[in-house]
Amino acid sequence: MSITMAELRQKFRDRQYKLTSQRQTILQAFLDHPDRHLSAEDVYTIVRKQSPEIGLATVYRTLELFNELDIVQRLDFGDGRQRYEINETSTPHHHHHLICLSCGKVKEFGDDLLETLESAIAKRSKFAIVDHQLKFYGYCQECQKRREG
Template identity: 35%
Template sequence: MEVLSEAIAAKGLRRSRQRDAIARTFFVMGGHVPVEALVEAVRRQEPGVSVATVYRTMKLLADVGLAVPRDFGDGRARYEAAHRRHAHSHDHLVCTGCGRIAEFESHQIEALQRRLARRHGFEVERRHVELYGRCAGCRAAGKGADAA
């Protein structure tokens, strides 16, 4: 939150009740927050907040580096707090049954990818890695390969 104030000040922007509420709620929620869910949560604190403001604020947090946009292919934007756990990027496992998300990190994979990219002349700036599959629970529940 302090980083946010500083970033806002540094850009000649202003704080606001809404902005604070959105950021605070977002960081408290944790995980991979769909904007829609964030709107709902924020409104429990600040009833009038509009979706536009939430979208705007999350984009701001992303610009400042405090949030990372995630896209799990279901058509709605999610954000994840940037400080969580590792300094480096981590990849995601998305359960196609229950939607549960697990994270993992592998310097080895990253190194391999970087190397292969270089071989094609590319310098990697951003990675987008998700593996979709069934978590243990859903497999145990006997849900077929396509949801029951």
């Protein structure tokens, strides 16, 4: 499922925030790169080509606002850089990540096999679980070939 700019505009209206031209430009960077998990620096590099007046500080502030509004989801892959992706659904657990330790490539997978385990843990511990993240660290196919050869 891919979210559209019209749906994102509606999210801003629903939350009574203005979708300024700068915010729209930053959102467009995510829509134009749906398969990437962008850092603030990545977003800045993308948007400054179209809108050189947008500074890095603006990108950081805007990403924080987007995160607070659940427009984007902040991700930590353990490499010291916060990354972001568009939050396409209102329900958590939509996908997880495979992270290559060699090249840093991040691949998504949608199988959520943890639902049963999560339900059992919640019931047994009397804990209201609202979200989880699953990350697998290893080597992508290309890096495996380089390591073997």
